[in-house]
Amino acid sequence: AAGVIQSPRHLIKEKRETATLKCYPIPRHDTVYWYQQGPGQDPQFLISFYEKMQSDKGSIPDRFSAQQFSDYHSELNMSSLELGDSALYFCASSLGPGQVFDEQYFGPGTRLTVT
Amino acid sequence: AQKVTQAQTEISVVEKEDVTLDCVYETRDTTYYLFWYKQPPSGELVFLIRRNSFDEQNEISGRYSWNFQKSTSSFNFTITASQVVDSAVYFCALSEGAGGGADGLTFGKGTHLIIQP
Numbered sequence: 001a002a003g004v005i006q007s008p009r010h011l012i013k014e015k016r017e018t019a020t021l022k023c024y025p026i027p028r029h030d031t032v033y034w035y036q037q038g039p040g041q042d043p044q045f046l047i048s049f050y051e052k053m054q055s056d057k058g059s060i061p062d063r064f065s066a067q068q069f070s071d072y073h074s075e076l077n078m079s080s081l082e083l084g085d086s087a088l089y090f091c092a093s094s095l096g097p098g099q100v101f102d103e104q105y106f107g108p109g110t111r112l113t114v115t
Numbered sequence: 116a117q118k119v120t121q122a123q124t125e126i127s128v129v130e131k132e133d134v135t136l137d138c139v140y141e142t143r144d145t146t147y148y149l150f151w152y153k154q155p156p157s158g159e160l161v162f163l164i165r166r167n168s169f170d171e172q173n174e175i176s177g178r179y180s181w182n183f184q185k186s187t188s189s190f191n192f193t194i195t196a197s198q199v200v201d202s203a204v205y206f207c208a209l210s211e212g213a214g215g216g217a218d219g220l221t222f223g224k225g226t227h228l229i230i231q232p
Contacts, residue, residue, distance in 0.1 A: 031217045033217065033219055033220075035219075035220075041224075042206060042222040042223060042224050042225050043160070043206070043220070043222050044222075045219030045220060045221070046219075047219075048217040048218070048219055049217065050217040055217035055218075056217055056218050056219050058219045088158060090160060092160075094217070096217065103150065103162055103165040104150075104162070104220065105162055106152075106159065106160035106161075106162070107159075108158070108159050109158055109159065109160075111158075
């Protein structure tokens with residue numbers, strides 16, 4: 001079965017640089033979520049999109065922005081990177097709110113290292 | 116505010132033993148959803164189960180079973196006859212569904228389960 005695709009899988013950036021992470025949801029899923037997981041930590045919710053509109057917002061720094069495109073893929077843009085941004089970034093997708101089976105399925109993650 | 120507590124940071128058992136992972140949650144909503152995810156050493160997050168707040172039926176799936184008790188705000192997970200492949204970090208998570216939007220999950224800190232051969 002098709003899964004959530006994230007690219008790149010690994011990314012190394014220097015402080016103050018920018019990074020763009022991409023997420024391609026499972027076919028027919030119109031809802032995308034972004035999470036950040038620091039080393040040894042639980043995943044922290046950043047932001048979600050439903051039908052290309054921002055739906056819920058968590059602890060996303062102002063330096064980060066995201067959007068969902070017409071084909072439902074999503075991109076997380078991160079600017080002025082800091083050492084503390086080094087983490088595993090997960091994208092998840094679901095069928096959307098109100099659906100009987102709207103559980104979130106996670107992608108393999110993008111490991112971002114900021115040096 | 117919603118909160119998920121997994122008091123067991125790490126559990127180590129010998130293969131074939133049964134093990135229960137505890138999860139206690141806090142929420143002010145009457146409509147909410149509870150989840151369990153598995154994160155093996157490879158790092159991906161694997162969906163195991165989703166339960167809504169109106170369905171207190173226990174569920175069994177093979178060696179896995181879940182006990183949801185609203186009276187104690189708990190959603191515990193039991194693995195029967197554990198196997199080495201069950202070694203992973205297990206996360207309990209909560210989302211409040213009353214808003215009608217694509218709500219993010221609030222995760223517990225996770226329980227690191229080690230199954231020794």
